[in-house]
Amino acid sequence: MRDDRREELATRLAAVRERIAAACAAAGRDPSEVALLAVTKTVPASDVAMLVDLGLTAFAENRAQEAGAKVAEVADLRPDATPRWHFVGGFQRNKAKAVARWADRVESVDSVRLADALDDAVRREQDAGGRADRLDVLLQYSVDGDPARHGVARDGLLPLAEHVASCAGLHLAGLMSVAPLGSDPDAAFADVAEAAAALHAAFPQASALSAGMSGDLEAAIRHGSGVVRVGTALVGERRLTSP
Ligand SMILES: *Cc1c(COP(=O)(O)O)cnc(C)c1O
Secondary structure (H helix, E strand, O other), rough: OHHHHHHHHHHHHOOOOOHHHHHHHHHHOOHHOOEEEEEEOOOOOHHHHHHOOOOOOOOOOOOOOHHHHHHHHHHHOOOOOOEEEEOOOOOOOHHHHHHHHHHHHOEEEEEEEHHHHHHHHHHHHHOOOOOOOOEEOOOEEOOOOOOOOHHHHHHHHHHHHHHHHHOOOEEEEEEOOOOOOOOOOOHHHHHHHHHHHHHHHHOOOOOOEEEEEOOOOOHHHHOOEEEEEOOOHHHHOOOOOOO
């Protein structure tokens, strides 16, 4: 069982790396410019441990509280590894404390309220000796600006960046976006690239661009993404049974 899964993950990882390499070649980019973030929200810690063995170093989760247990489990399974953990989910302010415990980077900040809650939680965690570093933050940008969905619209982006940059517990690192369902990914990521460039021009430290998932990573790489967040293509459709 275990060996089968290990083999499956190795095969899937090779295929994903091949897609990234091909997309980079087509775009005239160096593959070392594109980091692979493994989205492990649907799989158990044992799978993450296997992905660590296969050389992956960055993982993403989308449940603020549940992820804490998985992070601890992976640390037990692979005590010598130092994976980086990203949070990519929507969350309420009352989950900020949980996120501040385990996350190295939060990719889904879209409001001043959330930024303040995270900043507060990180500084408490620092005071308590739970973490030494600041929390890396990506602003989640909404391509269509739909207020019903997650993400900050274009006109709110720079004001939010200004605020995050002023938070002592946070480090403004860049932009994240998801192409709207049913949209043309090239049009969406062209827009995302413009927003990322505007952010980077105003805040030189905000250089990261996280865009592209299993279904659209090629288009994202064409438009300059530096981080692709890949779940399904890497781990399959498996669903986490019980935590
Ligand atoms: C689940 C998720 C992904 C990965 O999506 P796949 O299509 O499974 O690759 C990427 N980004 C976010 C924000 C997600 O929630």
